[in-house]
Amino acid sequence: MNLNETLPHLSLKLRNELEAKAELVQIPAGQEILREGQYVKVIPLVLEGLIKVHTKHEDKELLLYYIRPAESCAMSFAASFENEPSKVFATTEEDTTALLIPVEHATLWRKSHPDFNTLFFKQFNLRYSELLETIHHIMFNRMDQRLYDHIKERVELVGQNPLKISHRQLANELGTAREVITRVMKKLETENKVRQHPNAIELL
């Protein structure tokens, strides 16, 4: 894995530090890597793959945002920063390659490497925006719009158009029930916005 390609915006010095001190790991898809209440020992920096960050409340879930390559987890950083437990869950959505940065180095690098510092400010800003967007979706859109937008985002994100996903999973990500998704999907289909295939959805 060549850091220079994946993280070109970081200084050579920092990339060398990362190579020396951070652990490079491969995580298979579908693995829960952070739970609510868990204390954080490493901050992941995604190189390849996709991580999903979500909340739970009495077996009702809600997707918050995705962590894409060259991005990191603001929650981990914050948690390590204040030594607080995580308030969210994180799960690998695809097979993922990531650098695990020990929190003690993060604290140092924040001071010694301006680009490290900047990286995390940008991440915080990004997550702030995404949470805001999530709030907007929940408050101001109805399910059909939310579902359509969500499918669209996911199609673009993983780059496959007949998107392989179940109604149940969509329900979890939108914090609703499976029946609701089935119902709304049919509506979107009659409106010619999507087409349904066995275990997959095609965006039109």
Place this chain on the structure above:
Amino acid sequence: MNLNETLPHLSLKLRNELEAKAELVQIPAGQEILREGQYVKVIPLVLEGLIKVHTKHEDKELLLYYIRPAESCAMSFAASFENEPSKVFATTEEDTTALLIPVEHATLWRKSHPDFNTLFFKQFNLRYSELLETIHHIMFNRMDQRLYDHIKERVELVGQNPLKISHRQLANELGTAREVITRVMKKLETENKVRQHPNAIELL
């Protein structure tokens, strides 16, 4: 206004810089100081008073969080950082004294003053948490719980128990309609959780 008292966690050096370069302003209550889409030229640091940060969508509002003394506005910081327009609104809730930090200094101080840097990381972390909490409230609580929690928070925040506030304003802050507040207030009253006075609400 003595910065040493209000901002004891900042270094003397930084406090002196603030005193020299930032503008000290008094803003009366009820004034809109930041609009959606607006570009940010100064970052406020609240010394006294209270600022409300909220979103709008087609004359439907939603309170996001408050900025209390010794706190700042993550949105302003982020906006200045990326030179992006604001995504939120901010209004003074009480008469407010604040330091206005020109964005060009913020960029410099982020590098030269570690405690300035830390301050804004903490602010980002705080706002992230608060947005997350807001999402939880919207998704997982019904109006009665949301309203009760909101009144409670506000009572604690402004430190007055028969809280002077109208149903209309509560409706705006919770992103709902006035009639709904009236309805739910009656419910809370019969449950002996609150008592209603003319133009005021008492938390029991």
Place this chain on the structure above:
DNA sequence: CTGTAGTGGTGACCACGGTCACCACTTTGT
């Protein structure tokens, strides 16, 4: 004094979405 704008209160209505109890079908594992 009177109009205007602000409070809160109320009943009727209804749409959205959450829930329940099913069903049929395919895929998986033993």
Place this chain on the structure above:
DNA sequence: ACAAAGTGGTGACCGTGGTCACCACTACAG
């Protein structure tokens, strides 16, 4: 081969909360 677990589909029901059309009352400015 069969059970088990997962898929999506469906009709009925109903509660929350959003909307509308009112009403009564108070405060205040002209």
